[in-house]
Amino acid sequence: MAKNFTSRKEDYSQWYNEIVIKADLADYSAVRGSMVIKPYGYAIWEMMQAALDKKFKDTGHVNAYFPLFIPKSFFSKEAKHVEGFAKECAVVTHYRLKNDETGVVVDPDAKLEEELIVRPTSETIIWDTYKKWVQSWRDLPILVNQWANVVRWEMRTRLFLRTSEFLWQEGHTAHATRLEAEEEAKKMLGVYTDFAENFMAMPVLQGIKTENERFAGALETYCIEALMQDGKALQAGTSHFLGQNFAKAFDVKFLSKENKLEYVWATSWGVSTRLMGALIMTHSDDSGLVLPPKLAPFQVVIVPIYRKEEEKITVIEKGKQIKAELERVGIRVKLDDRDTQKPGFKFAEWEFKGVPLRIAIGPRDITNNTVELARRDTLTKSVTDMEGLREQVLDLLDEIQNNLFAKALDFRNTHTTVVNSWDEFKDVLENKGGFIMAHWDGTSETEEQIKAETKATIRSIPLDYDNSEEGVCVYSGKPSKGRVVFAKSY
RNA sequence: CGGGGUGUGGCGCAGUUGGUAGCGCACUUGACUGGGGGUCAAGGGGUCGCAAGUUCAAGUCUUGUCACUCCGACCA
Structure with missing residues (x-):
């Protein structure tokens, strides 16, 4: 047993923080909410990157790099998008410092004409660029991925799970048809699922987000949800079908084979260093970190x-x-x-x-x-x-990889509960945690009320949603076409 | 932004009614050790988050301020 190490049972949050720090994965930095990823932690991230990058390339994608700074005006072009990110943006207003009696100060004369936003995600700058790249159906599809850092000024941060600055990849694709874009979004969800299960040894549930939880600016958000050892869900990856929203906002049109001017169809998809948190909370124990062989820097x-x-x-x-x-x-x-x-x-x-x-x-x-x-x-x-x-x-090594997955899967199975009444729902949520499969009437109002009362959210409508099983909503009693996945989440 | 907590050697902490800072780990040197975080000995290292104030005297009291962290609301 590790010395001076909090067990999961004593304090799960503290256990998590101690693993991150004592296993030399990362450390707090001088900057609020930002962390230093240490060599051992970064090595694991590099393993993840390598595996994912190969999968992206195997599915026809290429890497590129777009600017860290985005003109403020870009954000106002897609209404839902700005609404979703406005409250967590870092803004660059000046470009120079100077010395005065008190020390170094921002030079008021160096105010930017237009403020720059440190990217919280890159849809806007990328779609502004795609406008230049696309004229004809022959220019499509564009299958680009970017490995980058992004900044989201979160209220509360946690090592790897939610930091102000984090590393991720974001794929941004442009297609001639709706169908092709939808298929791309689903394909990438499949890539993430394969990575999560076969590399991270972490079983995930594929699903679709409800309107409330959908990405700002997307028509459909596909997601994979994993279950952590404390019974809380963690969104491990998302893939968005963006429709023509960004094409319209940034005026990206092409001439089709039929010589008709049409808006481009889009997707975006990403996973972040949050996966490090998922990896830790899926396998590690009271003796410290446990790494699946496929991602261990040293096997x-x-x-x-x-x-x-x-x-x-x-x-x-x-x-x-x-x-x-x-x-x-x-x-x-x-x-x-x-x-x-x-x-x-x-x-x-x-x-x-x-x-x-x-x-x-x-x-x-x-x-x-x-x-x-x-x-x-x-x-x-x-x-x-x-x-x-x-x-x-x-x-x-194979056996360990398989064993870790089997253990995690078993945990998820035993912590997935089908419930049929509101009392049962609250009881399971409170005393057992995990995924709760329950009927829902399909309305945002019900979803919000459940969240307000219990803190549980709809993690997803499962991709294998069984709409043959009708029932009544566990909360409102209204008709439901199938069960969705509820859980408390990170 | 609301609520709690914490700021004292590198890390984790103690410090009583105010009297000029101590413990464990880590570190240095040496010897013995070496199959699950060794032992002994000798050492080095801190203007106690910051700023004012009270006092002969402040880690300790007062006021202000900053930072971090945890729990909520927000989010990947």
Whole structure:
């Protein structure tokens, strides 16, 4: 058990914060609501980026980069969009400082003609650009992704889950037809789902947002929702079908094959460093971080154990051999040959940092031609023969990946409850948490009242929404065409 | 923006009715150690968030101010 570490049961929020800080993922910075992502945390983000980026490219997308600053006037072009983001924008008003008696001050003479908004998302600047790129149906589709930082001036921030500045990717696509855009939005939701489940080992529920929860400016918001260990839902990714809203706002038209002038159809989709929070809260335990092998910067850590100098030489030599052998098949290995820390310390440290597999080698192992293998997910150890180690490691990494997913899926299944009455709804929400499948009358009023009374929101209307099962709304008693997913959320 | 909490060596904290700052971890050096966060010894490091005020004397009292954090409202 980790020293000086709060358990999930004691205080889930504190447990989360401590993991982030003590596992060296990130730290608070001098700037309110902004964090420093430390090398180990950034390495995990880079693993995520690499996997996602490959998926984007495999589905025909290319990367580009658009400006951080957006002219203020751009925001007023799409009414819903400005409404959604106006309250959380950082605004640049001046471009110069100067010295006076009190020190450095903003130079009042350096006021910008038009204020610049630090992007909270890039639809506006990108659609202003697409106007120049699109004339003909032959210019479509545009399938562009951007890796960037964005700023949303949130009231309350939490490491990774909600910071004022965060890293993300935002895909912005332009299409000739409605159908093609809708399919793109769904396709990218599929990409996110695949990534969440097969890389993060995090089961997600695919769905559609209700009007209340929809992205500002979208006709339809598709989302994946994950369930955290404290029973709260976390929106892990969104993909928006934007219709022609932005094309109309920025006047992006093209001549179709039929020689007709038409507005372009759009999508946008994104996931952020929030996924780091999701990853932590899905798998980690009271001994610290637990990483799925596919995203672990180090999949295997080798800890040499020795007393005398001769032992050190043989043991580290063996460690290097094993490392090289594992790396030959693409396994990411760290040989922790630091002479400044004791083995016990290293065990504890790597365990806390979530490395999936640990190999310990000491003089005993050299004699017996064995190693000690320890699994992070089950915290079990076994002594195993050096022969066939590589295959065993490969198998174990797979097994750990699968086991983490299975565990998370099992948790979600046991924390998904079908409820049929209002009392039951409140009881489950209060005492059990998790996803609640309940009938809803389809109105925003009901949704808002439920939120006001219980803090639960409709996470999504499931994509596999079963509209054959009719019933009555759990709150209003009015007719309902199917069950939707309620939960308290991050 | 409302409500709570906290600001004292790098980190976590203590500091009584005001009397000039201490503990644990970390750090440095050395020895012994080394299969789950070692032991012993000797060291280094703080104008107590900031600013005024009361006082012979302020970490401590008063006023103001700033920052961070937690719980809400808002959001990915």
